[in-house]
Amino acid sequence: MGTRVALQAALSGYQVAIFDISPKALETSQKLMVKIVQHLAKGSGMDDTAGRNAIAAITFTDNPNVAIWDADLINESVTEDVEIKNAVWEQFGKIAPEKTIFTTNTSFMLPSMFAEISGRPEKFCALHFHDVFYSKVVDIMPHPGTDPQLVPLLMAFGRKLEQVPVLVKKENHGYLFNSMLMAFIGAAGKLLTGEVGSIEDIDKSWMVNFHMHMGPFGILDSIGLDTAWHVTKNLPDNASQRFAALLKSYIDAGKLGEKSGEGFYKYPNPAYKQEGFLD
């Protein structure tokens, strides 16, 4: 995610530095950017010179001081682990210039969890991206201590990054879209564990009614079954617990979804992408 956000910011004309403690991760990030730029150029029919120049202008560094010495804004996309995020924000709070706005790209946590330790809660807000290039929505979610003046500024920043900015007026696990996504995926899980419908029939229902190229189980495979399990296992109701147990059985068998080659479907040619699936 950090790679995609950084690349879009560079393409939008911002000076960007990308920081990671691992030099290997930085190398991977740069390679991924090259791939994305080639893909975008192919889609638009233009050459990828502008994209290559944007990447060349990005500072890739494992030194946090080099990354943020003059930063107007930080967007953090580290692992969804409270301890790690706390450590990162404590460090940034100490070394970032006074002007720097702090934003977290957390998927399922809340900005108030890190606002105090960052040392500048009033300049702290969630700025959450989805896919950046395909799903162009950015959630702006302040916590109760966020300076209200930060909100229009971040809305404008989101627009400059070619995203559709939406305001999450109160802290909410899952912002707007992910709340709805998890609700319908939970309903799909309940249909499956309750033996009401098959994986394929549940997906077909969704795909045909909404004219989409994936149903809930295809979407789960693309999200990753491990990620979905982390969210589902914390939900208190019985249906969610049964679905979490099913997800765990897939994970234990090494089936994490698209990234591992198999989840509910087998990749790279899952059944739902094959001709005749909807016959």
Added chain:
Amino acid sequence: MGTRVALQAALSGYQVAIFDISPKALETSQKLMVKIVQHLAKGSGMDDTAGRNAIAAITFTDNPNVAIWDADLINESVTEDVEIKNAVWEQFGKIAPEKTIFTTNTSFMLPSMFAEISGRPEKFCALHFHDVFYSKVVDIMPHPGTDPQLVPLLMAFGRKLEQVPVLVKKENHGYLFNSMLMAFIGAAGKLLTGEVGSIEDIDKSWMVNFHMHMGPFGILDSIGLDTAWHVTKNLPDNASQRFAALLKSYIDAGKLGEKSGEGFYKYPNPAYKQEGFLD
């Protein structure tokens, strides 16, 4: 719904009779068919002769005996009212030929509620259509007493009507798709009543992430807020009750959605269809 199912069956080459107790409803049905056929012809670039011939071959009657004297299959789409459906199935059970298969197109009820009174539970099954021409899914949902041999027969019939048949293995309110639809719409309602997001921002999140031309509140307007209220008010959790109360306040103000000219949006030109909505 009955109109659309009957028209598709006629277009697929079946001999069709459409029965309603009201001659006025039959007239409306015929007029709607003409409109649909014109619309379909326009979309395919062909003339509407085949469609007009199909309509001309349909028997429109307020006499149930005329409608079902030689029927192989009945698909019932009467009002979602247990008493009325019971009365209809009791009558059909008495006058239909022995060979006739009984199917109900109920949206949120269960076939087992009407199977006994029809007098032929083993030949009774839900056969539930969505939109027929735009959303081409048909749910086949047997009740515990349905003859299993009926299922493949109804799957084949669904395919002949150019639908994607899906099997609902156990009785479930909302089949497959409607269960998931109500789950994500419920989540959207919770975001709205909890003042987490605005109607527009919730819809934007859905539309942009899923590349759809409507979000949950646009969908609610097209379903009808009265229909959505009937389902939501029966759900036991607090969030659903709060959302049902909000829907009721719209209904009491005459805002039923697209059909009344206003719901969450104003029609015929709702904000979400206007240029710039996603800027």
